[in-house]
Amino acid sequence: MRLTGLGEFGLIERIRRSVKNSARTVIGIGDDAAVVSLVAGQQLLLTTDMLVEGVHFTKDMTARLIGRKAMNCSVSDIAAMGGIPRFALISLAVPGNLETVFVDDLFRGLREAAAAFALDIVGGDTVRNDKIVINVALTGEGKAGQVVSRGGAKPGDQILVTGPLGGSLTSGGHLKFLPRVKEARYLVEHFLPTAMIDVSDGLASDLGHILAQSKVGAVIEESAIPLRKGAIIDNALYDGEDFELIFTLAQKPAAQLLKTKTLYHFYRIGEIQEAAKGYLIKKRYGRCLPVENKSYKHF
Amino acid sequence: MRLTGLGEFGLIERIRRSVKNSARTVIGIGDDAAVVSLVAGQQLLLTTDMLVEGVHFTKDMTARLIGRKAMNCSVSDIAAMGGIPRFALISLAVPGNLETVFVDDLFRGLREAAAAFALDIVGGDTVRNDKIVINVALTGEGKAGQVVSRGGAKPGDQILVTGPLGGSLTSGGHLKFLPRVKEARYLVEHFLPTAMIDVSDGLASDLGHILAQSKVGAVIEESAIPLRKGAIIDNALYDGEDFELIFTLAQKPAAQLLKTKTLYHFYRIGEIQEAAKGYLIKKRYGRCLPVENKSYKHF
Numbered sequence: 001m002r003l004t005g006l007g008e009f010g011l012i013e014r015i016r017r018s019v020k021n022s023a024r025t026v027i028g029i030g031d032d033a034a035v036v037s038l039v040a041g042q043q044l045l046l047t048t049d050m051l052v053e054g055v056h057f058t059k060d061m062t063a064r065l066i067g068r069k070a071m072n073c074s075v076s077d078i079a080a081m082g083g084i085p086r087f088a089l090i091s092l093a094v095p096g097n098l099e100t101v102f103v104d105d106l107f108r109g110l111r112e113a114a115a116a117f118a119l120d121i122v123g124g125d126t127v128r129n130d131k132i133v134i135n136v137a138l139t140g141e142g143k144a145g146q147v148v149s150r151g152g153a154k155p156g157d158q159i160l161v162t163g164p165l166g167g168s169l170t171s172g173g174h175l176k177f178l179p180r181v182k183e184a185r186y187l188v189e190h191f192l193p194t195a196m197i198d199v200s201d202g203l204a205s206d207l208g209h210i211l212a213q214s215k216v217g218a219v220i221e222e223s224a225i226p227l228r229k230g231a232i233i234d235n236a237l238y239d240g241e242d243f244e245l246i247f248t249l250a251q252k253p254a255a256q257l258l259k260t261k262t263l264y265h266f267y268r269i270g271e272i273q274e275a276a277k278g279y280l281i282k283k284r285y286g287r288c289l290p291v292e293n294k295s296y297k298h299f
Numbered sequence: 300m301r302l303t304g305l306g307e308f309g310l311i312e313r314i315r316r317s318v319k320n321s322a323r324t325v326i327g328i329g330d331d332a333a334v335v336s337l338v339a340g341q342q343l344l345l346t347t348d349m350l351v352e353g354v355h356f357t358k359d360m361t362a363r364l365i366g367r368k369a370m371n372c373s374v375s376d377i378a379a380m381g382g383i384p385r386f387a388l389i390s391l392a393v394p395g396n397l398e399t400v401f402v403d404d405l406f407r408g409l410r411e412a413a414a415a416f417a418l419d420i421v422g423g424d425t426v427r428n429d430k431i432v433i434n435v436a437l438t439g440e441g442k443a444g445q446v447v448s449r450g451g452a453k454p455g456d457q458i459l460v461t462g463p464l465g466g467s468l469t470s471g472g473h474l475k476f477l478p479r480v481k482e483a484r485y486l487v488e489h490f491l492p493t494a495m496i497d498v499s500d501g502l503a504s505d506l507g508h509i510l511a512q513s514k515v516g517a518v519i520e521e522s523a524i525p526l527r528k529g530a531i532i533d534n535a536l537y538d539g540e541d542f543e544l545i546f547t548l549a550q551k552p553a554a555q556l557l558k559t560k561t562l563y564h565f566y567r568i569g570e571i572q573e574a575a576k577g578y579l580i581k582k583r584y585g586r587c588l589p590v591e592n593k594s595y596k597h598f
Contacts, residue, residue, distance in 0.1 A: 047388070050434060087345055091436075093432065124347055130430075
């Protein structure tokens with residue numbers, strides 16, 4: 001069946017029936033806006049990600065994995081703040097001649113990713129377009145005092161990552177990654193990072209955001225940066241879409257974290273320094289070079 | 300200047316600088332997610348709207364008015380729940396060769412619409428695409444017991460609208476409308492409608508949503524439906540994009556509302572009846588006909 005046959009309200013009803021929500025969702029899909037409840041006094045985290053056919057995915061990729069990626073990109077942003085993902089809104093632009101099964105599979109992927117973090121899909125919008133565009137707007141919950149921005153790194157802080165970087169596009173990792181929500185929750189509850197970000201554009205650019213917003217510099221060590229199988233250092237620096245977390249911790253808690261036995265993996269990759277000292281990479285053979293910030297150009 | 304020259308981060312920085320937020324916004328544009336605070340115990344209203352070039356607007360329309368419309372479509376959804384719009388996230392897909400001034404004007408329109416309701420633009424996403432796509436995800440605040448869904452209309456309830464309908468496309472009203480936030484707040488605080496919706500697809504279809512979700516029927520009166528200058532009854536029923544509110548009220552409060560002097564305009568257009576009696580329009584010459592539900596097809 002084609003979408004033109006199903007019609008807009010048919011499509012919405014189909015999506016509504018496929019979604020099951022928690023008691024936190026008072027009114028879900030099907031009204032003008034969703035109504036949700038949070039614990040009193042919590043902070044809200046709000047994020048949105050738009051994925052466009054031909055830029056972030058192609059129609060010959062599995063629709064289910066595209067859906068999973070669309071949801072997980074936003075979930076990763078909530079993780080990067082130390083928050084708990086709660087409520088998602090899905091906007092979908094689709095061509096009328098698209099097979100309905102594609103949208104079913106896309107939503108299957110969106111639902112599976114949502115279920116992995118017990119978050120609710122509470123609403124959305126559907127429009128016609130020649131290319132597929134998916135926007136996921138996600139509301140998360142942050143506990144007071146446990147929300148981590150990009151702006152708190154201090155000279156002397158250690159720089160850590162949650163997993164190997166590079167080659168996410170060639171390995172399919174950019175479609176199948178698991179957002180580091182559990183790792184982030186563990187960190188904010190036990191070690192409270194001074195700054196945190198997820199790797200979407202590559203280590204060079206994303207750590208660069210922490211440095212810019214914290215007004216500091218850094219030296220990272222080539223030999224310490226964990227690489228995905230088959231990846232080289234430039235892949236880690238510039239590929240992006242790894243969706244691991246980069247975070248900074250003062251020296252003492254960093255040392256403590258690295259000797260603590262946990263279910264998770266944390267790798268120390270460098271140290272924050274004064275802004276005037278620059279943004280450097282210590283190469284394997286010992287020389288320090290400036291990090292080139294040639295991240296993926298969206299325009 | 301073209302967007303390719305400005306670059307993604309240049310564009311984001313440009314937008315960030317142009318936006319001024321309230322004290323409710325703890326962290327705005329420029330981190331992984333926005334952090335916001337609401338009064339404890341309030342309910343959240345969440346809505347999202349996607350506007351696509353060639354469907355909802357064309358590039359030869361004023362960018363400022365396109366921005367205004369994009370924001371106001373979501374604001375209207377929060378109004379239709381009786382809520383207060385608070386925090387907006389803007390996703391923007393744009394071609395690299397688009398003039399930067401177009402995006403500046405678009406955001407000027409978005410900011411002006413936001414300022415009219417004292418709501419904050421707290422984040423977003425920017426991607427490259429050959430056609431312009433704008434998604435506005437909006438979080439609103441609902442007071443407990445004052446949130447109005449589409450599902451509460453009862454037989455005997457009166458059906459009212461906040462203003463004239465029809466011809467929004469030919470008159471430019473679809474770009475320049477003012478969402479009925481004040482009217483909705485006045486209603487929920489003094490008369491609490493049993494159901495409410497905004498007119499996006501046309502009276503026939505949107506009242507139809509209230510009927511479907513409330514499991515009731517209705518009879519509307521052709522002679523009572525207020526028409527925009529130059530519009531005929533079919534424009535009111537099927538044009539859409541009026542963004543007036545349709546709401547239902549029990550007979551007593553409806554009578555009371557209609558004799559109260561307010562700053563606002565409310566028009567009684569019909570009555571809710573049992574579902575078995577159907578969805579009818581009483582024509583000027585007295586006959587009742589079924590309402591044809593031939594609303595705008597998105598697919």
